[in-house]
Amino acid sequence: MKKLLNKPWFVATLALIALSLMGRSVLPRLQMTGQSALAPAPAEMEPVAAPNAPPSIEAALHDLTVPATLRDPFAARVHPEAASAEPVVPDSVDTVLLSALWTQDGETLALINGRILQPGDEIGRLKIESASQEGVWVAHWKGRDFISLGGTFTLKTPAVRPAARSPL
16 A cells, blocks of 8 residues: 555545545535535525425524423433323233142142142132142143143133223
């Protein structure tokens, strides 16, 4: 690169490229103000403003209003509808793990989530209907399911969502 910068034709080419890029960036600004890049604007010609545009830049700046309360740009945005709405309750999830089954004094007992339970007992929103050496039948609001020995069961109950507001 140092050898190229010592050659006058290369430096001249770089200078022409730089001038053309500068001219390209200045040309649209001159056209927006109504001036031509090649000829200066005559003094007798007044720029015509658009019908809805303010008469000058000073008038446009004067028409700007600053809000009374400024928003913190780093604060989390809270929508007015979300702030007034009730908080959303998450879904309820009950998971049970059947670890062991045994029969004692004619009753089959089950070790579920570290607790010893028998038919008729409840764990969360699940009720144990019956137990055998193969597994346990549990009843819940959706119906009933069989949990085999070493198996897990998850019951997901959707939370009650607030009614959506209808647009008026």
